[in-house]
Amino acid sequence: MSETPPFEGRPAAPAAPGQPINGTGPGVWDPEFFQNPYPTYAWLRENDPVRGITWPGPPGHAWLVTRYEDVHAGQADSRLRHDLTAFMAELGIPEPPAIGGDVARLLGRNLTLLDAPDHPRLRAVLSRFFTKRRIEGMRPRIEILADKLLDDLAERAGDGPVDLIQDFAWKLPLTVVCELLGVPAEDHELFGYGTDASRDRGATGEYAAGAVVAVERLRALIGEKRANPADDAFTSFVRALDAGEFLDEDEVIAQAMLFVVAGHETTVDLLGNGIHALLSNPDQLKQLTADPSLVTNTVEEVLRYYPPTDIVTPQYTAEPIAFGDVEVDRHQIVILSRASANRDPKRYPDPERFDITRNTAGHLGFGHGPHYCVGGMTARIEGQTVFNRIFDRFPDLRHAGDPEQVRWKSNPVARGLVSLPVELGTPRRPGKTA
The missing domain is CATH 3.30.43.20 (Uridine Diphospho-n-acetylenolpyruvylglucosamine Reductase; domain 2)
Known part of the structure; x- marks a missing residue:
């Protein structure tokens, strides 16, 4: 060299x-x-x-x-x-x-940090479970979970500003990803450490301590899923381990942790970034509320504009x-x-404009090539659900304060808001309950 x-x-x-x-x-x-x-x-x-x-x-x-x-x-x-x-x-x-010692080295075995032959081997195992049919089948459950969280927000309407990151966007993806994985409900909060600590990168010690607890819980869950298999991702991972498709338990845990942490944080940021973009562009929000079918392309434009x-x-x-x-x-x-x-004018005309009707084909919000995000479909469904439902439930939703002053994470990899203070206004109607 x-x-x-x-x-x-x-x-x-x-x-x-x-x-x-x-x-x-x-x-x-x-x-x-x-x-x-x-x-x-x-x-x-x-x-x-x-x-x-x-x-x-x-x-x-x-x-x-x-x-x-x-x-x-x-x-x-x-x-x-x-x-x-x-x-x-x-x-x-x-x-x-490594910061975090052995746990950090274990987590470093996830497929995003690997090349052939390990990457395609692991991706094939994960892709067998995360099929389009299975993820699309989660849509009704995601809608119920979103409506329940909106009900909780509605009870606070009139009490002053709320933080849509902490009080909404943080909660929905964590529940969805843990239910897909098969983590018992009482353990969901254990797996929120990744996003919670990474809102700002000053919490390295908290992040490492949370990872240790989450890894220990997953290690115990391997035996539990063997004894009581279910129709969930972690059971499929354990079966793949027993079939020799994973090299050892650590490799199983690394992929599960990737799925929870990356799937959670990425979707929190997608939801927060999208709500912020729509509130900051009222003409686009008006188009979406007038024609909810635009929500699919709205998600794609958010992924382009604020990946x-x-x-x-x-x-x-x-x-x-x-x-x-x-x-x-x-x-x-x-x-x-x-x-x-994603904002290269040679690819997208007028790229600094947020436009939910633009042709977003080829955007790199979830990557491209062999490392394209496995969990992208789940995040898209959550975005589609939220961007329609939250503005229907809270038609007067607005920033609490100057939208130009929102604070973004000091993170070169993950692009998302530390918080999103909003005024809810008067809720329109009650949602469904879980």
């Missing part, structure tokens, strides 16, 4: 996150960036679409890729690999201690790869920005 990245015709060294290159252009991953990354991404797409930045691990630098064409192609390119543990081994660098995952999990180059006229050498870290790609 070369000692320095190939920055021919470019700055001699990469810039640190938050710092412009040689005093030129915007920074990335600083506090202002997290509040609104889109002007920065627009500048990068136009002026520096494959940008060198400092990376905290080996080899010390990374490439941030921002144009749609490059990001789309990169997600399907086998020369980009996800297993950074294998990358460290290739470089002959001892793996650093719940800003960047793809950092990858490394197993071979040299070119993005446009920039060739990235072997053994380099590459970061693909879905959020930037």
Whole structure:
């Protein structure tokens, strides 16, 4: 591997996150960036679409890729690999201690961080359970759960602002994902640690402690599902383990934790981002309430406009790869920005406009290629349910305060609101109850 990245015709060294290159252009991953990354991404797409930045691990630098064409192609390119543990081994660098120790290493075995042959093997096992028919069959239950939570909110109408993240968006996906997995109702709160601690990345210790408890509960659940199998995802995982399709119990637990944590947080952010976008664009909200059939495309536009995952999990180059006229050498870290790609004007006309009637085909809100999100269909159904029902139940719903002042998570991967304060107004009618 070369000692320095190939920055021919470019700055001699990469810039640190938050710092412009040689005093030129915007920074990335600083506090202002997290509040609104889109002007920065627009500048990068136009002026520096494959940008060198400092990376905290080996080899010390990374490439941030921002144009749609490059990001789309990169997600399907086998020369980009996800297993950074294998990358460290290739470089002959001892793996650093993981935050959370053994539990963190266990969770690192989930399929999003793996390549062939492990990734397709694990994905095949998960895909057998998460079929379109099964997930679509969850729609009536999701509607009941959403209506029950809206009933709870209605009881607080007139009491002042409520936080739609904590009081609504956080709760619905957690229940849905735990019921799909087969986690007993009394244990659901154990698995909310991931999203709860990650609203802001200052809660690392809380996150690690919550992971330990959740892993221990899943380990016990393996025996329970063997003794009392059910029509749920975890039972199907245990059967796959006993059939030799999983290597060991840790691999089962890693996929289950991925399903709960990623499925929960991604959907919380989809719901919060979508409600915020609709409230901030009353003309679009008016169209949706006048024609509820637009809700399917509304979800897709939210995924384009405010994708719940800003960047793809950092990858490394197993071979040299070119993005446009920039060739990235072997053994380099590459970061693909879905959020930037989704607002590339070369792909979407007037991309900064939120438009629920636009053609959103090809958006990267849930990725592209072999690592396309397994749980995307579940999140879509939850979004469709919520975006219709919440505005029907609360026709006067509005931001409590300046919508420009909402606080976004300081998280380079997950793009979502820390909180969403709203005034409910007068509820229109009672919903169904569970």
